[in-house]
Amino acid sequence: MEKKINDLIDKALSRRSFLAGVGSASATALLAGCDHSSSAPPPTPTPTPTPTITDADILNFALNLEYLEAEFYLYAATGTGLAATDAGTGAGTTIVPTIKKVSFVTQAIAQYAVEIAQDELSHVRFLRSALTAAGAAPVARPNIDLTFFAPLATTAGIANGASFNPFADENSFLVGAFIFEDVGVTAYTGAATLLSSKTILSAAAGIQAVEAYHAAEIRTLIAGAAAQPGATQAWLTAANQVSTLRGSLGGGNETTLSINSIVAADTTNAIAFSRTTDQVLHIVYGAAGGAGLAKGGFFPSGLNGTIKKTAA
Amino acid sequence: MATLETQQLDEVIVNSRRKLLSVGTTALAGLALAGISRAANAQATTLTDADYLNFALNLEYLEANFYNLAVNGVTIDKLPTPIAITGTGTQGTVTAKPSFAAVPFANTTIAAYAKETAIEETKHVSFLRTALGTSAVAQPAINLVDSFNALASGALGVSSFDPFANDANFLIGAFIFEDVGVTAYHGAAGSLTSAANLGAAVGIHAVEAYHAGLVRTAINIVDAGTGVLTGYTQKIAAFRSMLANPNGATTTTKTGSKADDIGIDNSQSVALQGTSATYASTTIIDADSNSIGFSRTPQQILAIVTRTSPTATTHTGVFFPAGLNGNVK
Numbered sequence: 242m243e244k245k246i247n248d249l250i251d252k253a254l255s256r257r258s259f260l261a262g263v264g265s266a267s268a269t270a271l272l273a274g275c276d277h278s279s280s281a282p283p284p285t286p287t288p289t290p291t292p293t294i295t296d297a298d299i300l301n302f303a304l305n306l307e308y309l310e311a312e313f314y315l316y317a318a319t320g321t322g323l324a325a326t327d328a329g330t331g332a333g334t335t336i337v338p339t340i341k342k343v344s345f346v347t348q349a350i351a352q353y354a355v356e357i358a359q360d361e362l363s364h365v366r367f368l369r370s371a372l373t374a375a376g377a378a379p380v381a382r383p384n385i386d387l388t389f390f391a392p393l394a395t396t397a398g399i400a401n402g403a404s405f406n407p408f409a410d411e412n413s414f415l416v417g418a419f420i421f422e423d424v425g426v427t428a429y430t431g432a433a434t435l436l437s438s439k440t441i442l443s444a445a446a447g448i449q450a451v452e453a454y455h456a457a458e459i460r461t462l463i464a465g466a467a468a469q470p471g472a473t474q475a476w477l478t479a480a481n482q483v484s485t486l487r488g489s490l491g492g493g494n495e496t497t498l499s500i501n502s503i504v505a506a507d508t509t510n511a512i513a514f515s516r517t518t519d520q521v522l523h524i525v526y527g528a529a530g531g532a533g534l535a536k537g538g539f540f541p542s543g544l545n546g547t548i549k550k551t552a553a
Numbered sequence: 554m555a556t557l558e559t560q561q562l563d564e565v566i567v568n569s570r571r572k573l574l575s576v577g578t579t580a581l582a583g584l585a586l587a588g589i590s591r592a593a594n595a596q597a598t599t600l601t602d603a604d605y606l607n608f609a610l611n612l613e614y615l616e617a618n619f620y621n622l623a624v625n626g627v628t629i630d631k632l633p634t635p636i637a638i639t640g641t642g643t644q645g646t647v648t649a650k651p652s653f654a655a656v657p658f659a660n661t662t663i664a665a666y667a668k669e670t671a672i673e674e675t676k677h678v679s680f681l682r683t684a685l686g687t688s689a690v691a692q693p694a695i696n697l698v699d700s701f702n703a704l705a706s707g708a709l710g711v712s713s714f715d716p717f718a719n720d721a722n723f724l725i726g727a728f729i730f731e732d733v734g735v736t737a738y739h740g741a742a743g744s745l746t747s748a749a750n751l752g753a754a755v756g757i758h759a760v761e762a763y764h765a766g767l768v769r770t771a772i773n774i775v776d777a778g779t780g781v782l783t784g785y786t787q788k789i790a791a792f793r794s795m796l797a798n799p800n801g802a803t804t805t806t807k808t809g810s811k812a813d814d815i816g817i818d819n820s821q822s823v824a825l826q827g828t829s830a831t832y833a834s835t836t837i838i839d840a841d842s843n844s845i846g847f848s849r850t851p852q853q854i855l856a857i858v859t860r861t862s863p864t865a866t867t868h869t870g871v872f873f874p875a876g877l878n879g880n881v882k
Contacts, residue, residue: 315826318825319825319827319832322826324826349773349774351833352819352834353837355823355832355833355835356821356835356836356838357838358825359823359825359832359844360807360838360844361844362826363807363843363844364844366843367843367845430752430759433742433752433755434751434752434755439743440743442742442743443742443743443848444845446739446742446758446846447739447845447847447848448845449755449759449762449846450739450758450762450840450845450846451762451838451844451845451846453760453762454762454765454837454838454839454846457765457766457767457770458766458837458838460763460767461771462770465662465771468661468662500662500665501665501668502669503767504673504763504764504767505763506673506756506759506763509676510753511672511676511677511680511757512680512753512760513755513757514756515752
């Protein structure tokens, strides 16, 4: 009898503790602890209220970033972006350069690109499904500009930055991927302590881990290639120029990439960096500090959802 | 097929179990907390943030000693700037092979990865010891000889395995640890009550994932399409999943298997936004069918590092011959 009950307990726990198979049932369970979306909006107070950031708001913020990553990797791997069903009703358009599919010459790198594309697509689908199941509408894909890499590269000081296209070749692709992945890690790390639902926290931590796996892979490939005898340092230099730019826009939180320093973490305690939503917005909008920044860079019309304008 | 009644029963049991976990009531503890070690049951201890951080500290002692032996040939308490290993519980020593010497790295790139990881895992030990203060656990007895032999026997079907023998063996040794560290921090994160502790834990969680991504990428490069090393990773991952889920995992990996772990498989193909799986892919990233990293309970981690059942009353063996120190053991 004891075993029977214990089995039942384990079954029940595993059903709720793990998020495999995102059917609507598990997605509902995911957001069961998040009752913000189902509660009625508070009565309007006399002074302008400070908007309360809900778990759903944070997931939608993450969804914007996942749209950006998914578009980048899907174009790189296939030459085509998100399907209409994955982009949401009323989705914006994605501006792409003429060359938008990478001609990989190294089979392994082609497979890395496909795996990351699948992961980011899965993140889009998971977040959309989870939000929908909770009754909190997922935001549609905002307008995205994948030609922003050239101005970004120019600002970063990359050689011939004005013509930089991450889809041009596999080395450029790795630098393009480098631009995103560490930012994703810091964004999810920063979001973790803002979430009220433990279940959503677990999902966010799980996505954070995957972004860190991605980031490590990209960093290992860039630094490893530069460490080979006689190899060009151009791509590693470009990555570090991007890192410096991200640091200036996003509150520091960067370490110089080298063969001796793959992991992006603080040098005192070896703990990964964390960024506020403001710091992440400044990076993806491509503009430095200050309040009221609401669009630019990769998101020419801004993000969709509640978290879109910088407070500082 | 779950009926409404069984769903309600599930809810009641889960809520009861959660309540027991949070308030530590003795009633029903022996029944409902079968997954928690008996020592914890007997004390009906409410696990605190410090208990979880000490649990993590045990794992970091293991990792830090492995990497420092690999790189520097010495344990963390013998470094030029020694790391203290004293604390609560029973202090133990590290068992390494006789006439131990650091890994004779042939590839300077892999040597650099090892050195960086050694430094970072050592910092995690120091950080956790500082955060815990006088409640930090001592380094428990750690075995780095019989442990790898036992895992190799169970996972790879060979009688011995020396992770310090050469570059490739070192990478496989590192592979054994890193994904486990990721799932351990992931599983503990939701139990932490302090925002500061949560922030630190998710930050270390990310670094373990960086390490895991680094070692998996490095293994794939060294493997160079032969499938030898990647084959090892698949067997080790399957073995870890079996240890953590002796009755079968309920999670689905990104390759569709029922497990909570996957090794590197370069024969995968995926559909992406299309409908047929025509794009050659791989599994450098250890994640589920939603591309979300796996999470394991402390009991599942104990099962892996001591090769016991998650429900065993005592978790001793393999890497921790005398068990862990602290309240999660």
